[in-house]
Amino acid sequence: MNADTPTRRWTTRLMASTLAGVVGLLALFMSPWSDSASAHGSIVDPASRSYGCWERWGSDHLNPDMAQEDPMCWQAFQANPNTMWNWMSLFRENLAGDWSAIPDGKLCSAGDAQGGLATSLDRPGAWTTTDVDNDFSVHLYDTARHGADFFEVYVTRQGFDPTTQxxxxxxxxxxxxTGSYPPAQDITFDVSAPGRTGHHIVYTVWQASHLDQTYFICSDVNFT
Structure with a gap:
């Protein structure tokens, strides 16, 4: 991990319970805005890779046009449809603030967080981007209202090419x-990434408050 990584803040908490396992293919029949306690959350703006695929193709996933119009979502869906349906579960547990468990090359899948099902999210390519300014907002949708101990937001350095690297x-x-946020379905905060143009990755680390549960989320953006 590079020198920019901050000293990790950590508060010891009593482990109250473990969440249910990841949402399976039954999520196809659920609304993404479900208030189910068994659900989790993700960055919906700028859209995470898996959420963006679900948002664009979840109701039209058999359309062969996906292969040409959205090739990175297509390859992810072909590798395993659960990568799209289970867009809210890119988390790891019991890391105690040590992000080294997420190795280089596996950041977008949270280090194979879904048992290897989401590794297609790590592949470089022409991921669909969200247009943003250098000053923009990050919006978490938290279906289970976990709250946050903190967020860390990283952005790729100018010169990094998400299509090939x-x-x-x-x-x-x-x-x-950031600081902490109380339980809520929607959490939005502002960030600034000056000096960037073109396609970049916004990498959000969300430390949920209910357990030692940490989410690692890639969002593709185009700085205009």
Whole structure:
């Protein structure tokens, strides 16, 4: 991990319970805005890779046009449809603030967080981007209202090419570190990443408050 990585804050908490396992293919029949306690959350703006695929193709996943119009979502869906349906479960547990468990090249899958099902999210390519300014907002949708101990937001350095390079920690610069947020479905905060143009990856680390549960989320953006 590079020198930009901050000293990790950690508060020891009593482990109250373990969450249910990841949502399976039955999620196809659920609304993404479900208030189910068994659900989790993700960054929906700028859209995470898996959420963006679900948002664009979840109701039209058999359309062969996906292969040409959205090739990175297509390859992810072909590798395993659960990568799309289970867009809210890119988390790891019991890391105690040590992000080294997420190796270079595996950041977007949270280090194979779904048992190897989401490794297609790590592949470089023409991922669909969200247009943003250098000053933009990050929006978490938290279906289970976990709250947050903190967020860390990183952005790739100018010159990194997400279409050809797998993401590593040294490719990232920390641009925002927040305080805590109480339980809520929607959490939005502002960040700034000056000096960037074109396609970049916004990498959000969300430390949920209910357990030692940490989410690692890639969002593709186009700085205009």
């Amino acid at each position: 797998a993401l590593g920690w040294d490719d990232l610069e920390l641009v925002a570190e």
